[in-house]
Amino acid sequence: MWRTTTRAARTWPYLLPALFFFVGWQLWPIVRALWISFTSFSFLLDDSPESAKFIWFQNYVDAVKDPLVRSGLWHAAVFTAIFLPGMIFLPMVMAVLVDRVHNKKAAGVYRLILLIPAMMPGPLIFILWGWLYSNGIGPINYMLVNVFHLYDVTNQPTWLGATNLTFLSLALMEWWWGLGFHTMFYLAGLSTIPKELYESARVDGASEWRIFWNITFARLRPILLVLVVLRFGTAFALIDEYILTGGFDRSRPTYTWTVYMWDTAFQLGDQNRGYAATIGWIGTIGMLGVVLWLFYVFRNKD
Amino acid sequence: MTNDEQELFEELLDDEEFAPGLNRGALLQRGAAAGAAMWGVSTLFGPGTAFASTQARSLTPTFYQWIYGLYPEIPSAINKDYGKRHKLDAKIAPVQGFGIDRFVAEAKKKKSTWDVYVGMTPFVEMASLIESGAIEPWDKYISKSVVNDLIPSIRQEATYQGHMWSFPFLLDIIIQAWNGEIVKKAGLDPNAAPKTWDEFIANAKKVVSSKAAPFGAVFDSHGWRSLAPITYTFNPNVYTPDGLFDFTNPATVNALEVMKRMMEVAPNNILEEGKVDAGVNTTPDEEAFAGRQAAYYIKYQNAPTRFAGTWPDPTVLHIAGMPKQPGGAGATVFWNTGAALFKYGQNKQAAADYMKFLTYDQRIWKQALSKHVKGQSGQLAPYKSTWAKWEKSPPEWMADWAFTVRAQLGKSKAIKTNIWGLNQFVLGKPGWETYLKGDEKDPKKALAKARDLVMAEVKKHKK
Numbered sequence: 001m002w003r004t005t006t007r008a009a010r011t012w013p014y015l016l017p018a019l020f021f022f023v024g025w026q027l028w029p030i031v032r033a034l035w036i037s038f039t040s041f042s043f044l045l046d047d048s049p050e051s052a053k054f055i056w057f058q059n060y061v062d063a064v065k066d067p068l069v070r071s072g073l074w075h076a077a078v079f080t081a082i083f084l085p086g087m088i089f090l091p092m093v094m095a096v097l098v099d100r101v102h103n104k105k106a107a108g109v110y111r112l113i114l115l116i117p118a119m120m121p122g123p124l125i126f127i128l129w130g131w132l133y134s135n136g137i138g139p140i141n142y143m144l145v146n147v148f149h150l151y152d153v154t155n156q157p158t159w160l161g162a163t164n165l166t167f168l169s170l171a172l173m174e175w176w177w178g179l180g181f182h183t184m185f186y187l188a189g190l191s192t193i194p195k196e197l198y199e200s201a202r203v204d205g206a207s208e209w210r211i212f213w214n215i216t217f218a219r220l221r222p223i224l225l226v227l228v229v230l231r232f233g234t235a236f237a238l239i240d241e242y243i244l245t246g247g248f249d250r251s252r253p254t255y256t257w258t259v260y261m262w263d264t265a266f267q268l269g270d271q272n273r274g275y276a277a278t279i280g281w282i283g284t285i286g287m288l289g290v291v292l293w294l295f296y297v298f299r300n301k302d
Numbered sequence: 303m304t305n306d307e308q309e310l311f312e313e314l315l316d317d318e319e320f321a322p323g324l325n326r327g328a329l330l331q332r333g334a335a336a337g338a339a340m341w342g343v344s345t346l347f348g349p350g351t352a353f354a355s356t357q358a359r360s361l362t363p364t365f366y367q368w369i370y371g372l373y374p375e376i377p378s379a380i381n382k383d384y385g386k387r388h389k390l391d392a393k394i395a396p397v398q399g400f401g402i403d404r405f406v407a408e409a410k411k412k413k414s415t416w417d418v419y420v421g422m423t424p425f426v427e428m429a430s431l432i433e434s435g436a437i438e439p440w441d442k443y444i445s446k447s448v449v450n451d452l453i454p455s456i457r458q459e460a461t462y463q464g465h466m467w468s469f470p471f472l473l474d475i476i477i478q479a480w481n482g483e484i485v486k487k488a489g490l491d492p493n494a495a496p497k498t499w500d501e502f503i504a505n506a507k508k509v510v511s512s513k514a515a516p517f518g519a520v521f522d523s524h525g526w527r528s529l530a531p532i533t534y535t536f537n538p539n540v541y542t543p544d545g546l547f548d549f550t551n552p553a554t555v556n557a558l559e560v561m562k563r564m565m566e567v568a569p570n571n572i573l574e575e576g577k578v579d580a581g582v583n584t585t586p587d588e589e590a591f592a593g594r595q596a597a598y599y600i601k602y603q604n605a606p607t608r609f610a611g612t613w614p615d616p617t618v619l620h621i622a623g624m625p626k627q628p629g630g631a632g633a634t635v636f637w638n639t640g641a642a643l644f645k646y647g648q649n650k651q652a653a654a655d656y657m658k659f660l661t662y663d664q665r666i667w668k669q670a671l672s673k674h675v676k677g678q679s680g681q682l683a684p685y686k687s688t689w690a691k692w693e694k695s696p697p698e699w700m701a702d703w704a705f706t707v708r709a710q711l712g713k714s715k716a717i718k719t720n721i722w723g724l725n726q727f728v729l730g731k732p733g734w735e736t737y738l739k740g741d742e743k744d745p746k747k748a749l750a751k752a753r754d755l756v757m758a759e760v761k762k763h764k765k
Contacts, residue, residue, distance in 0.1 A: 042764055043403065044434040044721075047410055062762075130577045135569060136589035153516040153595070158571040247581020250755070251732030266403055268725055269763035270433070 036277040043271035052274060059278035068250065069279055072257030073286060079256070080235040083171040087231050088224065091179055095186030096216060111187070114180030126244055129173040133159035160245045166253055170241050182227060189223040190216070225298035229291055236287050257283045359417075360389035361649040361656055366421025367394050369472070369639070372604075372679035375665050384659050388652050395419055399580040400724070402427050402436070409436035409646055417647035418657065423639050424459050424468050425526070425716060425723035431642055432467060433721060438645040439465035443654035451685045456638050459716035468640035469657040472670075473682040475636040475710045476531035478502065478625060479606035481515075482618040484597040488514035495622030499535070499560045502598060502625040506567040509597040518567030519598035520587035523574070525727030527601055529734065530717055531635040532557035535626045538633040538715040545720045546760075549730055549753040550746070556627070558734055558745045565738055568596070573735060600624070603707045604670075604680035611677020621703035623710045636714040638684060662688070672699040682708055722760060729756045 032049075037059055041052035063069045094114065101107040117125070132138050141156045151157065159169040193215065201211045217224075239258040246254030248263050257279055265276030370377055381392050393416060396404045400423075408414050419437075422428055431437045444466065449457065452470055460468035482492030488509040496502035506518025521528040530547065533540055537553035548554065565572065569590050575581030576588070590596040592609035599606050603621060610619035626632035641657050643650060660666070661684065670679045678701060683689065689708060692700060717723055733752030736742035742751070 040764075044406060044430055045764055126577075130584075134577075134589060135571045135586060136593045136595060154570060156570070158574060161571050161574040243580050244577065245575065245581075247575035248728050249575060249581070249731055250729070251735060252575070266401055267399075268729075268759060269721055271403070271430075272763055275762070 033277050033280065036274055037281050039274045040272070041274040041277075043265070043273050045270050049274070055274070059275050060282070062275065063278045063282055068255075068260050069257060069282060072255065072260045072279075073283065075253050076236050076238070076256040076258065076283070078253070079167045079170065079238065080232060082167050083174055083235045084228065084231060086171060086175045087178055087182065087235070088227055090175055091182035091227075092186050092217075092220065092224075094179060095183045095190060096212070098183065099187060099190045111180075111184070114183050117177050117179065118181040120177070122240065125173065125177050126241070129169075129176075130160075130244075133169055166245065170245065170254075173241070174235075178231075182231075185223050185227060186220060189220045193219045221298060225294065228298070229294055232290060232294065233287060236290075237283065359648055360391040361418075361652045362391045362393065362416045362647070363418045363420055363641070363653065363656060364393040364395040364416040366397055366419075366639075369421055370394065372681075373666055373669055375669055376660070380660060380663050380665060384656055387659070388649075388656070390656070395421060397421060399582075400427050402431055402434075405431065405436045405644070406434040409434060409644070412646050414644040414646040414648075416644060417649045418469075418641050418643055418653040420471065420641045420657075420660075421639060422468055422642040423637050424462070424719045425637060427724075428462065428467055428642070429719050429721040429723060432462065436645060437467060437642040439467050440469050440643055440654060441466055443643070443650050444469065445654070445658065448654075448658055451687050453684055453686055453689075453711060455636070455711060455714070455716070456684045459636075459638055459719075460640060462719050468638070468642060469654070469661070470638045470640040470684040471657070471661050472639045473636060473684055473711070474602035474604060474639070475682070475707055475714055476527065476601065476634045477603045477621055477623060477707055477710060479591075479599045479601070479603070479619060479621045481591070481594060481597050481599075481610075481613075482620050483615070484509060484515045484594065485620075488512040488597065492618070492620065495620070496598070496625050499532075499563075499625045499627050503560075503563045503567070506564070506598050510567050515595055515597050517569055517590055517596040519564050519600070520568050520572060520590045520596040521561065521564055521600040522585050522587050522605075523572060523731070523735075524582060524585070525731055525734075526635065526717055526724060528561060529554065529557055529727065531624065532560050532600070534631065534633040534635055534715060535624045536630045538631055541718050545718045546722060546756065547717070547726055547730075549734070549749040549756070554749055555745050556630075558737055558749060562738055562745070564600075573738060603682075603703070604678075607678045607680035607701075607703075609677070611675075616676060619703075621706055623706070623713075632713055634710055634714040635717055636711060637716055639681075661685070668697075668699055671701050671704045673701040674699055680707075682711075722756070725759075726756045729759050 036049045038054055038056055039049050039052040040046075040055050040058075041049040046052040098107060098110045098114070101110060120128075132140055135141055135153075135156060135158060138159075140159070141151075144150045145153060145156050157163075157165060159165050197215050198211060201215060206214070237258055238256070239262060242254035242256055242259050243262070246252035246259075248259065248267065249255065261276045261279040261283070264279065265271060265273050365376070377392065381390055384390055395416070397419075405414070405419065414436075422431065449466070452460070456470045456473065457466070460466050460470050478495065480492075480495075485505070486492040488505075489512060490505055490508060496505050502519065509515050509518040521532075525547075533551070533554045533556070536556045537551070540548045540551040540553050542548050569586055571586045572590075574586050576583045576585035578584045587596070587599065587601065588605060588609065591599045591606060592612055594613060606619055606621065610616040613619070624632070624634045641653075643653055647653070667683050667688065669675060670681045670683075672678060680701075682704070693705070696705075720726070722729075730752030733750075733755045734745075734748050736751060737745045737748035742748040
């Protein structure tokens with residue numbers, strides 16, 4: 001008994017900070033958001049979620065029928081499908097190329113240059129790319145219109161407008177921003193692959209493609225899983241870039257479920273946070289399902 | 303003052319809902335009384351009570367950041383001067399994109415970090431702040447002399463359900479502006495304002511056909527900056543009994559048709575969102591007009607005045623009242639960005655005193671309207687006495703267009719204060735845009751769709 005008590009006295013003080021963090025910082029907001037999603041909590045009119053009406057699954061029933069929720073999820077999925085392959089495979093290719101640079105100084109310079117965008121703060125990135133894509137003052141359209149004469153000012157591409165180009169334009173910006181950061185992940189993974197494996201494969205007459213596929217790619221799978229899961233999450237739940245480029249215009253492809261959730265919670269009418277929480281939970285449940293599937297796809301098959 | 307204004311003014315003067323305010327003497331008296339009461343409370347409850355300690359706080363106004371951006375003299379000079387009268391601790395408000403949630407969250411806990419919020423526009427967020435109980439009317443604190451000095455239409459805009467909720471400050475009116483250099487190059491008279499929409503569009507087409515500029519005209523695609531003001535030029539009485547903008551009114555249909563005709567001479571990205579402030583600012587029209595790619599412009603006056611400051615010769619900017627069609631009302635939209643008084647703030651009398659100090663300060667208006675300032679912020683003073691003084695003896699620094707813009711106030715109207723005041727235009731935009739984009743041939747159907755989009759959202763909410 002005494003032993004158990006002293007053991008607990010020795011253990012709990014160390015556990016409590018972590019437990020406090022886990023419950024207070026992570027678990028409680030999740031439970032709270034779940035609770036709110038079952039209420040009619042309006043931020044402007046109700047004192048608190050507790051004073052709002054508990055309406056069970058009514059918000060979920062409404063959300064399932066809501067075309068904005070469906071189109072919002074679909075738009076987010078389309079952007080994720082455009083964004084994810086580039087964000088995963090471009091850095092992988094870049095990492096393989098940089099890994100083959102044997103001159104240490106040159107390799108260092110390459111790494112530094114690649115990391116520069118990752119060091120830039122978000123607002124600066126948005127200003128920079130907003131300028132690049134601008135119709136009136138942007139260099140991309142200046143080249144297309146004034147230098148190459150491929151378009152004139154009346155039909156020049158509107159990169160961030162409600163066009164099919166919007167998601168591609170955003171994905172390009174994100175790829176550029178994250179390229180260096182993700183390349184570093186892969187370089188770390190590449191450094192753990194024994195060089196002997198490559199030498200043996202070459203002695204056995206394996207082609208460079210086969211070496212890449214069977215050794216490099218196979219050994220990078222754990223890194224790949226981490227990046228795919230992380231970036232899937234950020235892509236599907238992207239919001240800042242959408243609001244910056246499309247505002248709250250519901251006809252824009254950038255009006256995704258995250259923007260709808262924000263709009264409902266913080267802007268529209270009485271700020272119906274019960275419904276906004278429901279939209280959030282539907283998106284989150286969808287994302288959790290995809291993440292579980294990704295874990296299954298990338299499971300260790302050894 | 304026009305007859306309408308005079309009538310409205312007299313009507314409001316008779317209105318007993320405005321409690322008589324306090325003069326400086328009364329402020330001191332009440333201050334002394336509060337001090338005596340404080341002493342009594344402190345004696346009863348001992349030192350360190352919450353009441354005693356909170357009263358020690360400096361007057362804490364919080365500003366929407368753009369106001370500091372346009373008027374740097376507020377933080378650098380005016381606040382310092384006021385600080386000699388009363389302890390002042392001015393802040394920047396956490397209200398990016400008109401967000402008021404921090405104010406509301408604090409009000410629910412019956413507290414407020416700040417005393418007064420400078421940056422509230424009645425049709426945008428005033429109704430929400432009132433509904434949430436975060437603010438209280440100025441009636442008890444604002445002096446009668448200030449209330450009586452306000453231009454009647456501004457006073458009316460600041461008043462909601464019989465109480466004055468906004469302390470008016472910076473006035474914007476939707477006008478037409480044009481780049482005289484481009485207009486002259488197109489063979490048009492740079493000093494003549496298009497009187498009708500037909501003339502406006504014909505001129506804009508001539509600008510394009512003569513290759514004087516790539517674009518004839520631009521407008522801001524946000525409804526409160528284009529659809530509503532253009533509608534008002536036909537008829538400003540376009541509200542439903544619920545106070546919502548009537549998208550299906552014939553005047554609105556006329557306005558949408560004007561916008562469609564303007565689209566023919568506008569950049570192809572004109573309907574895009576802006577690049578900052580959740581899409582509402584740095585819009586394509588701003589880029590085109592600032593970049594001297596467009597001749598004519600429909601927007602609030604402080605946009606062209608700021609952009610002309612970037613031109614080699616800012617004096618080629620011309621401003622006039624909105625064009626109107628024969629038989630149209632010739633009105634336009636105005637709004638006044640003012641200050642809200644936090645219900646759970648402190649220093650309420652001092653807040654009114656500070657707002658009076660701020661809004662009468664000539665340095666603000668010189669910054670806004672001086673022809674010697676490059677890229678004037680261009681916003682107008684809300685007081686009759688200020689304008690009377692300037693009309694009697696125009697200051698040497700006064701820009702030529704200032705009186706022209708002021709004259710529009712007589713025939714302009716605010717967008718009705720409503721919890722959906724701004725958002726009804728955001729929600730309806732995808733509907734009326736179908737006509738502008740050519741997806742829908744009938745403007746009435748497009749506007750009916752806009753109305754349906756708004757009503758569908760309104761029905762989801764308790765208010």
